Amino acid sequence: MATIFTKIINREIPAHIVAEDEHYIAFLDIMPLAKGHVLVVPKKEVDYIFDLDDATLSGLHLFAKKVAKAIDKTIKCTRVGVAVIGLEVPHVHVHLVPLRTMDDINFSRPKLKLSQEELAVIAETIRKGF
Template identity: 60%
Template sequence: MASIFSKIVNGEIPSHKIAENDEFLAFLDAFPIVLGHTLVIPKKEIDYIFDLDDALYSRLFLFAKSIVPALQKTVPCVKVGLSVIGLEVPHAHVHLLPINSMKDADFGNKLKISQDELAELAAKIRSNR
């Protein structure tokens, strides 16, 4: 069964895209823990990030890195943190988190943000790429 991320890649579920190429997709988390919380995924469905072959793994992180300057221009933050958890969705992914303190990396807290606000934020991030 296709993961929710594969359904996003295939256009079956809408998302607020930040960046995309033939191999990867970056989009805003629908249930963010901080403003600008971005998910970066390989389009190829592989559950466990450490099952990615070395070349794909490296390119995933380089693709994620390419998004950071736009996040920093758009969302005031000290740094953009990166987290790999991989339990909620069986599809390899990394979280990019604009953070100002360790409290910003608490996955137990979710922001309340509308789809319209997410769409506007995604457009701002894309314009800063």
């Protein structure tokens, strides 16, 4: 059965996409730790990041770097934090979280609840950073 991320990739369910190419996609987390929290996902459905082939793994990080630079340019933050947890969805994904403090990337704290309109504005803002 396809993961929720594969359903986003296939446009079966909506997402606030900020970047995409032939192999990777980046979209806003709908339960973000901070405004501008993005998930970067390979289009190839693999559960565990270290099961990716070398080319896909390195490409994922290079794509994430481009997205992080766009977040840096457009979202007020000190820097962009990176996390790979890999337990929530059985499809590799990298979290890019705009940081002002270390606590901004604490996954045990309550998530933000943003409206679809707020998410759309944030996604458009990040897209302008490319």
